[in-house]
Amino acid sequence: MREQVVELAREFAREKIEPYAAEWDRTHHFARDVIAELGKLGFMGMCTPEEYDGMGLDTVTYLMALEEISAADAAIAVSIGIHNAIPTTMLVKHGTPEQRERWLKPMARGELLAGFALSEAEAGSDAASLHAQAVRDGKDWVLNGAKAWATNAGTADLMMIMVRTDTPDARRGAKGISTFIVPTDTKGYTPAKPEDKMGLRASNTAGIELSDLRLPAAHMLGDEGMGFVYAMEGLDAGRLGIGAQGVGIARKALELSLEYCAERKQFETPLHDFQAVQFKLADMATRIEAARALAHRAAARKDAGEDISLYASMTKLFASETAMWVTTQAIQLFGGYGYMRDFPVEKLFRDAKVTEIYEGTSEIQRVVIARHLTR
Numbered sequence: 001m002r003e004q005v006v007e008l009a010r011e012f013a014r015e016k017i018e019p020y021a022a023e024w025d026r027t028h029h030f031a032r033d034v035i036a037e038l039g040k041l042g043f044m045g046m047c048t049p050e051e052y053d054g055m056g057l058d059t060v061t062y063l064m065a066l067e068e069i070s071a072a073d074a075a076i077a078v079s080i081g082i083h084n085a086i087p088t089t090m091l092v093k094h095g096t097p098e099q100r101e102r103w104l105k106p107m108a109r110g111e112l113l114a115g116f117a118l119s120e121a122e123a124g125s126d127a128a129s130l131h132a133q134a135v136r137d138g139k140d141w142v143l144n145g146a147k148a149w150a151t152n153a154g155t156a157d158l159m160m161i162m163v164r165t166d167t168p169d170a171r172r173g174a175k176g177i178s179t180f181i182v183p184t185d186t187k188g189y190t191p192a193k194p195e196d197k198m199g200l201r202a203s204n205t206a207g208i209e210l211s212d213l214r215l216p217a218a219h220m221l222g223d224e225g226m227g228f229v230y231a232m233e234g235l236d237a238g239r240l241g242i243g244a245q246g247v248g249i250a251r252k253a254l255e256l257s258l259e260y261c262a263e264r265k266q267f268e269t270p271l272h273d274f275q276a277v278q279f280k281l282a283d284m285a286t287r288i289e290a291a292r293a294l295a296h297r298a299a300a301r302k303d304a305g306e307d308i309s310l311y312a313s314m315t316k317l318f319a320s321e322t323a324m325w326v327t328t329q330a331i332q333l334f335g336g337y338g339y340m341r342d343f344p345v346e347k348l349f350r351d352a353k354v355t356e357i358y359e360g361t362s363e364i365q366r367v368v369i370a371r372h373l374t375r
C-alpha cells in the first residue's frame with residue numbers, strides 16, 4: 001500500500017503539478033482544480049481513519065506522499081498539508097459524531113477544503129496572547145476579532161478558528177481559548193486580500209475579519225477553554241508535515257544541482273568533477289537523508305501512540321534549516337543562472353524560507369525542544 005500511494009503521489013506531482021508550478025508562482029494562481037483532483041484520489045484524507053472516509057494511512061506514508069508533492073510545488077503541499085494535519089487531527093481527536101459526519105467525512109473525500117487560524121497581528125510566537133473574542137449569546141456564540149497569516153483563509157470552505165472565550169475581567173491565558181468550526185460562508189467571515197509573499201506564492205495566505213459572526217454552540221470543538229491545547233496538538237502533526245515539505249524542497253534542489261553539475265562545464269571540466277562541488281553535493285545529500293530519517297522516526301513514534309511534541313519540533317527545525325541551507329548551496333552551484341527567475345532553484349530558495357517561520361519559528365522549535373530537555 002505504501003509504495004502504491006507514494007508512486008501515485010510522485011506520478012501526479014510530476015505530471016499535473018511540476019510543469020505548471022513556476023507559472024502558478026508567477027501569477028499567484030491557486031490551483032483549486034488540482035487540489036480537487038488530489039481529493040478524488042484520497043490525498044485530502046491521508047491519515048483520516050477509513051470509517052471517516054479517509055485512506056487511513058500511517059504517518060510515514062503520509063510524509064512520503066507529501067514529500068513528493070513538495071518536491072513538485074511546496075505551495076500545493078502546504079495547502080493540502082494544513083488540511084490533512086491540523087483541522088483533520090482536531091476533528092478526529094475531539095469532534096463529536098455529528099461534527100465528524102458533517103465536516104470530517106467531506107474533508108477526507110476532498111469535497112471541503114479546511115484551514116486553521118491561530119495567529120494574530122500581535123500574537124505570533126506568543127500564540128496564547130491572542131485577542132479575538134467569542135461571547136455567549138443564548139444558544140449561540142458571537143465571534144469578533146482579526147486573525148492573521150492563515151493558510152487557505154480565502155480559499156477554504158471551513159476554518160478552525162481559535163478565539164478567547166474567557167472574559168476581559170477574568171483572563172485565563174492559554175486556558176481561556178476555545179476552537180470553533182467556522183464555515184467560511186458564515187455571515188461575518190471576511191478573508192482579507194491574499195498576502196503578497198516571498199515564496200509559496202500559489203498558496204493562499206490571508207488575514208480574516210470576524211465581525212459579529214454568529215455560530216450555534218454545536219460549532220465549538222471539544223471543551224471550552226481547551227482550544228490552545230488542541231491547536232498545539234494540531235501543530236505537532238502539522239510540524240511533521242512541514243518537515244516533509246522541507247525535505248521535498250531540498251531534495252528537488254539536490255536533483256536539479258546534480259543534473260546541472262553534470263552538464264555545466266568550466267575550465268573544460270564538468271562541475272561535478274571539482275572536489276569543492278562534490279563536497280557540497282555530498283553535504284546536501286547527507287543533510288537531506290538525516291532530515292528525512294528524523295521525520296520518519298517521529299512519524300513512527302506518532303503511529304506508536306507516543307507524545308511527539310519534542311520530535312515534531314526537532315523534525316521541523318532540522319528539516320526547515322536543511323531546506324534553507326540546501327537551496328542556498330544550489331543557487332551557489334548554479335551561479336548566475338541560479339539567481340535568475342528562468343531557473344527553478346530560486347523558487348525553491350524562496351519557498352524554503354517560510355518553513356523556518358510558519359507553524360512556529362525555528363526559535364520556537366528550539367524553545368519547545370529545550371523545555372522537553374530541561375523539565
Ligand code: CAA
Pocket residue numbers: 082116118119124125126127128149150151152174228229232233235236309357358359360361364367368
Ligand atoms: N500538546 C498538547 N498540549 C500542549 C502542547 C502540545 N504539543 N504544548 C503545550 N500544551 C499545553 C500545555 O501542557 C499547557 O497546558 P497545562 O497548563 O494544562 O499544562 C498549555 O498547553 C499551555 O502551554 P504552555 O504553557 O507551554 O504555553 P506557552 O504560552 O508558554 O506557549 C509555545 C508555548 C510553544 C511558545 C506556543 O505558544 C507555540 O507553539 N508558539 C508558536 C505558535 C505557532 O506555531 N504559530 C503558528 C501558527 S499556524 C501558521 O503558521 C499559519 C498557517 O496557516 C501555516
